[in-house]
Amino acid sequence: MTSASAFATARPPEPATAVLDVRGLRIEFPIRAKALVAIDAVSFSIGRGEILGVVGESGAGKSLTGSALIGLLEAPGRIAAGTIHLAGERIDNLPEKEQRRLRGKRIGAIFQDPLTSLDPLFTVGRQLTETIRTHFPAMSSAQARQRAIELLAEVGIADPSTRFNQYPHQFSGGMRQRIVIALALAGEPELIIADEPTTALDVSIQAQILALLKRLARTRDTAIMLVTHDMGVIAEVADRVAVMYAGRLVEIGPVEDVVRRANHPYTAGLMASIPPLSRQPERLAQISGSMPRLGSWPTGCTFHPRCTKAGPRCRTETPVLKPAGDTEASCFLHQGGVEG
Amino acid sequence: MISLLATRLTSVVLVMLVVSGLSFCVFNFLGDPVNNILGVNATLEQREELRVALGLDQPTIVQFWRFVERAAVGDFGVSYRNRQPVIDLMLVRLPATLELVLAATLTALLVGIPMGIYTALRPRGLLSRVVQLVSLLGISMPQFLIGMLLILVFSVELRWLSAFGRGETVQIGWWTTGLLTTSGLKALIMPTITLAVFQISMIMRLVRGEMLEVFRADFIKFTRARGLSDRAVYLTHALRNSLLPVITVVGLQVGSLIAFAIVVEAVFQWPGMGLLILQAIEFADFPVMAAYLAFVGFSFVTINLIVDMTYLLVDPRMRVK
Numbered sequence: 001m002t003s004a005s006a007f008a009t010a011r012p013p014e015p016a017t018a019v020l021d022v023r024g025l026r027i028e029f030p031i032r033a034k035a036l037v038a039i040d041a042v043s044f045s046i047g048r049g050e051i052l053g054v055v056g057e058s059g060a061g062k063s064l065t066g067s068a069l070i071g072l073l074e075a076p077g078r079i080a081a082g083t084i085h086l087a088g089e090r091i092d093n094l095p096e097k098e099q100r101r102l103r104g105k106r107i108g109a110i111f112q113d114p115l116t117s118l119d120p121l122f123t124v125g126r127q128l129t130e131t132i133r134t135h136f137p138a139m140s141s142a143q144a145r146q147r148a149i150e151l152l153a154e155v156g157i158a159d160p161s162t163r164f165n166q167y168p169h170q171f172s173g174g175m176r177q178r179i180v181i182a183l184a185l186a187g188e189p190e191l192i193i194a195d196e197p198t199t200a201l202d203v204s205i206q207a208q209i210l211a212l213l214k215r216l217a218r219t220r221d222t223a224i225m226l227v228t229h230d231m232g233v234i235a236e237v238a239d240r241v242a243v244m245y246a247g248r249l250v251e252i253g254p255v256e257d258v259v260r261r262a263n264h265p266y267t268a269g270l271m272a273s274i275p276p277l278s279r280q281p282e283r284l285a286q287i288s289g290s291m292p293r294l295g296s297w298p299t300g301c302t303f304h305p306r307c308t309k310a311g312p313r314c315r316t317e318t319p320v321l322k323p324a325g326d327t328e329a330s331c332f333l334h335q336g337g338v339e340g
Numbered sequence: 341m342i343s344l345l346a347t348r349l350t351s352v353v354l355v356m357l358v359v360s361g362l363s364f365c366v367f368n369f370l371g372d373p374v375n376n377i378l379g380v381n382a383t384l385e386q387r388e389e390l391r392v393a394l395g396l397d398q399p400t401i402v403q404f405w406r407f408v409e410r411a412a413v414g415d416f417g418v419s420y421r422n423r424q425p426v427i428d429l430m431l432v433r434l435p436a437t438l439e440l441v442l443a444a445t446l447t448a449l450l451v452g453i454p455m456g457i458y459t460a461l462r463p464r465g466l467l468s469r470v471v472q473l474v475s476l477l478g479i480s481m482p483q484f485l486i487g488m489l490l491i492l493v494f495s496v497e498l499r500w501l502s503a504f505g506r507g508e509t510v511q512i513g514w515w516t517t518g519l520l521t522t523s524g525l526k527a528l529i530m531p532t533i534t535l536a537v538f539q540i541s542m543i544m545r546l547v548r549g550e551m552l553e554v555f556r557a558d559f560i561k562f563t564r565a566r567g568l569s570d571r572a573v574y575l576t577h578a579l580r581n582s583l584l585p586v587i588t589v590v591g592l593q594v595g596s597l598i599a600f601a602i603v604v605e606a607v608f609q610w611p612g613m614g615l616l617i618l619q620a621i622e623f624a625d626f627p628v629m630a631a632y633l634a635f636v637g638f639s640f641v642t643i644n645l646i647v648d649m650t651y652l653l654v655d656p657r658m659r660v661k
Contacts, residue, residue: 187567
């Protein structure tokens with residue numbers, strides 16, 4: 001956490017210099033006549049070399065946001081409103097062909113389960129070189145091989161030229177996730193979307209993978225969007241954190257400020273539910289109730305039914321993200337009060 | 341890998357011993373071979389002489405061993421009906437059946453796999469729906485009916501193709517082939533289609549189902565996230581991963597094609613082993629039946645061995661351990 005606050009980009013980047021800038025993103029799933037809104041009014045940006053943690057419960061829309069960014073929303077899901085800019089260039093309205101050119105080249109992806117992310121029937125070398133040559137068609141196969149071995153070394157695989165010829169099943173889970181990261185780096189992307197990259201790994205391996213991601217962000221100046229439900233992971237590596245609840249961004253800010261001085265009641269509840277190391281609590285704090293299912297979101301602030309501080313205004317009006325203390329929060333407590 | 345091969349070969353030998361046992365039972369215990377060979381009017385001396393000559397006075401286990409020994413070098417005795425060595429009868433008929441089965445297998449693979457890929461990639465396309473519907477017909481229609489319909493249309497009505505036989509054949513060593521003459525190739529068309537229709541439909545449905553399954557796999561999503569072209573995603577990664585179960589089923593199907601060939605050969609009067617075995621059954625020609633049994637068993641075992649070896653080629657996970 002100390003490094004996060006010491007790092008200069010803990011403040012949001014200027015829109016002009018941001019690697020990724022998302023404004024008012026809304027994703028819908030048209031089902032029969034109705035359109036289910038899965039995420040709405042999501043805005044954030046990530047600067048060069050910055051790690052933005054995106055945290056929230058299952059179904060809050062974090063992974064969906066990631067899929068939308070790499071243009072891999074599963075049908076019938078679609079972007080219904082908002083814009084996505086990559087290094088100042090609008091990418092959400094590009095035709096599929098153009099979008100594919102970005103995928104893997106300018107935006108890399110890392111998925112949750114390294115055991116199932118690699119094709120079991122091809123050597124890791126083959127999977128690396130085919131990715132490299134897709135993005136750098138001018139490279140000869142010998143050059144691609146050389147580059148693949150360098151990438152394997154960069155992500156911490158020992159004896160890369162031997163490992164190059166091995167199949168995924170010959171690697172441990174942690175090693176496979178390193179290979180997945182090498183594959184994500186193959187196109188030299190400006191942005192990496194890491195969707196729960198450590199969830200399927202042992203705790204000791206988690207720390208290694210997180211350290212690797214952090215190192216890559218620093219040395220390559222790559223922007224990383226780290227999707228997770230684990231606040232510990234966020235605190236470990238992220239510079240800033242975005243908290244999602246029921247398809248909306250409820251709070252965003254530097255990690256330390258969000259962790260210590262949360263301005264949204266949901267974030268505050270999340271932080272309170274982390275067991276303290278210093279003493280054994282009688283009972284773990286929790287937020288009562290559970291997140292509503294997709295399609296049955298309440299009107300107004302989607303959190304109001306579970307919120308202890310909700311007032312009449314929360315039931316009718318929908319708050320938007322606005323500066324609140326050291327962070328930005330979408331809560332009327334900081335926007336003129338909850339009374340209608 | 342060597343040990344795997346060794347285990348497989350051991351099981352091949354065991355299976356073949358069991359099959360020989362069955363085939364030996366058919367030969368020795370169905371009817372009386374002495375009666376079958378000499379007829380009912382032979383004298384007691386003649387009978388006893390033949391009994392000794394055939395080794396029927398020996399204990400059963402000794403008889404079985406001698407049967408296996410002879411079968412191993414292709415000696416299945418003499419056909420009761422034709423008075424010729426069974427192996428000669430079989431060898432004359434073998435090329436016709438094998439060429440038919442080979443043609444049907446290739447047709448099934450070359451048509452079934454691409455159709456399976458297409459219907460998996462465009463599950464809602466009009467052509468896919470038509471193909472799916474037709475394949476349902478292909479799976480449910482009995483073979484002899486397909487054969488007779490083909491004959492009715494192309495031989496009786498249009499008079500394009502001959503309804504029976506192999507056409508002209510060319511002799512290469514002991515192998516007679518119909519693949520080198522126009523009439524031979526033309527004669528192959530209808531029996532091949534008849535034999536292949538079911539397999540095409542099944543392979544198509546299998547490839548389609550497997551590919552749709554693989555499309556949902558995480559690594560396919562990741563392959564797309566790596567920015568690979570659709571072609572690489574579908575034809576390199578998805579297809580290869582879909583092929584393992586296809587190989588298994590195709591292996592089993594080639595075996596059953598040899599068996600199904602009996603019906604097709606009967607419909608088209610194709611001079612292969614199926615026709616031979618039908619005639620043998622009619623005349624209670626037990627040596628031929630025993631030899632055919634051993635042949636079908638041997639074919640299945642060999643094909644299974646090839647399938648297992650193909651697994652090793654396709655799936656690296658099978659190669660270790």
